[in-house]
Amino acid sequence: MSYGKTVREELRKPSRELRQAIPSVYEGYRRLHEAALADGALDAKTKELIALAIAVSKECDGCIAAHAHGAVLRGAQPAEAAEAIGVTFLMNGGPATVYGARAYAAFEEFYAGHGPASD
Template identity: 70%
Template sequence: MSSSFGEAVREELRPLTRELRHAIPGVYQGYEELHDAALRAGVLDARTKELIALALAVSKQCDGCIAAHAHAAVQQGATPEEAAEAIGVTFLMNGGPATVYGARAFSAVNEAYTASGSGSGTPPH
């Protein structure tokens, strides 16, 4: 069974990331601390922060970021409808490229949502 977009990207990047992490562990430790601090719930909840990160990933056209934040957004309770609206804002800010990477992000969210057991197999529209 082949993986769909989000999981395929995450699978591809795991060994590459692991190798680089071993080469520069201090840099990764610092990045992990920044990541955790930035996404920790505060005035904005973690779900909202992950949706912001997903929208920025679309804007930056980063497949690895899209896959990671789509998965994390669903883990924090985001729905495909919420992700679609966040992705829609990137169309305004980025135009045509956002329509390509936005579709990738929405596919990754739907995949994670279904895999999480939150969905019945078909995301609500």
């Protein structure tokens, strides 16, 4: 099963429909997203890895897919994703072992597809 591209594809239509129903809310969220993940004292890659770990803790497949992809786009390596996910085991216990595996699979899926001709 795909925990990356398939999840993103499944959410595409309902997300677009909701975005059309509440465009100003989505615009505000987009601005918050950009500001929160921008380079600052922490670089964007580190912030995406933090977001990926939080997505595991929140058990959110859509968030996992989005932040696994974001981490890959910002240059994260599999070992970095694995260690970030490993911290969720400490903080979240057993459920993190399930959603962590999903997150790592999503990361690997995007990582494998990320190259000069990808995305």
